[in-house]
Amino acid sequence: MIDCIPFFTNTLPNFMSILIRNGRVITASENAIADIFIEGETITAIGTRLEQTADYVIDASGKYIFPGGIDPHVHLDMPFMGTSSSDNYETGTRAALYGGTTMVIDFILQTQGKSLRHALEAWQGRSNGNAVGDYSFHMAVTDFNDQTKEEIRELIEQEGITSFKTFMAYKGALMIDDRQMIGLMQEVKKYGGLVTVHATNGDMIDYLIAKHRSEGKMAPLYHYLSQPEVTEAEASGRFAALAGYTEVNGYIVHMTCEGALNAIRDAAKRNHNVKAETCIQYLMLDASLYEQNFEGAKWVMSPPLREKKDQAALWGGINQGAIQVVATDHCPFKWEQKLMGKDDFSKIPNGHPAIEHRMELLFSEGVAKGKINLSKFVEVNSTNAAKIFGMYPQKGTIGIGSDADLVIFDPSEKHTISAQTHHMNVDYSAYEGVEVTGKVKTVLLRGKVVIDNNQCLAEKGNGKYIKRKTTAM
Ligand code: URP
Ligand code: ZN
Ligand code: ZN
DSSP states (O other), X not given: OBOSOOTTOOSOOOOSEEEEEEEEEEOSSOEXXXXXXXXXXXXXXXXXXXXXXXXXXXXXXXXXXXXXXXXXXXXXXXXXXXXXXXXXXXXXXXXXXXXXXXXXXXXXXXXXXXXXXXXXXXXXXXXXXXXXXXXXXXXEOSSOSHHHHHHHHHHHHHSOOOEEEEESOSTTTXXXXXXXXXXHHHHHHHTXXXXXXXXXXXXXHHHHHHHHHHTTOOSTHHHXXXXXXXXXXXHHHHHHHHHHHHTOEEEEEEEOOHHHHHHHHXXXXXXXXXXXXXXXXXXXXXXXXXXXXXXXXXXXXXXXXXXXHHHHHHHHHHHHTSOOEEEOOBOOOOHHHHGGGTTOGGGSOOXXXXXXXXXXXXXXXXXXXXXXXXXXXXXXXXXXXXXXXXXXXXXXXOOTTSBOOEEEEEEEEEEEOOTTTOOSSOSSOTTTTOEXXXXXXXXXXXXXXXXXXXXXXXXXXXXXXXXXOSOOO
């Protein structure tokens, strides 16, 4: 038995069995002090005073043990707005592990006029052999036609890509119209898949961007003013209506505001099955950040940050179960890339970095400040994403037979977020100077210690592509 990891190693120790003793094991439904025994990649026993002998023992007294975090909304190495997001599969999934996120789901973007398979191969080329943490893909359908339609079944049944992303915005680039939307929904419905959406009214936003530019209003503030709440509320309601009509499972990504939340509450009254995700930034940050000069470009993302009243509504939506997931929409750009829009807000690459800090921020802002309880935290951080995206109970929980993806967490350690210490490939932090309560101490991915004492012990190639089943929620 080895009771500590040799300090000189920077590679992955390959223990056949691990025993984690005396941690407070917290899932979406359980909360108790227990031992966890892991053999290979899998949890094989949970109980008090387990008697199994193990190659390696971790004492987790005084710590929480959570299922590994799942961030189902990230953009790694993604060509977008004339540049590419600055974290690749290696840097992005490694940063995620530092923050307790053991699995991410990235978005493949179809090129209009080309096949879905063509896009899949491009994403495989960038991801294969490079990820440090586990990952999967959504397929963003930007051109639904008779050829694309033929590819849906194969992606679901052979590639384990069971969720299809649509954009109701980014007119002229990624946006599809309602005719394509309904065609896609009917096809995905046949095979039990899920249609997800960036729900904002693309025509209205296009009009407002053109109007502001023609008036010479070029600062980042006008990015925000070009996407008022109504653009999101309207599109969310429309999407829910189409999903209800076609009876497809629907999911709205990065919901930001009260109006959109009310639109899906209305749909739920008609028994339409539309799930929703918000992101950590919409719970913590607000639109006052756009009132500074170009500095506001750090938070230029779509949809934009909203008002304090929207934050309160989103926390309420989480507690009521109307919002099931907290993701990041991690889409980082270095400052030099943001400067592409120095003289014109519409050219600022949209997106911000957060993959590393979602879990600690959510714990600090949500649990430590009393807005959500521990079981809700686990649900929105991990379990619901695993269920919605067809990975449960392999991922998203701590149970016998589940992958040993575990986070050993100190609930009281405080630390401060900074670009000086983060691991994302971006030269600023959107949360610079924010003090958080709660710290990821040790992370296991499929039974291997990948993070310990602020050190990553895994290398690129360690991450595995996870084929997903259809939704279980
Ligand atoms: O600003 C954002 N959200 N960038 C990434 C692309 C998207 O819309 O999710
Ligand atoms: Zn989006
Ligand atoms: Zn996104």
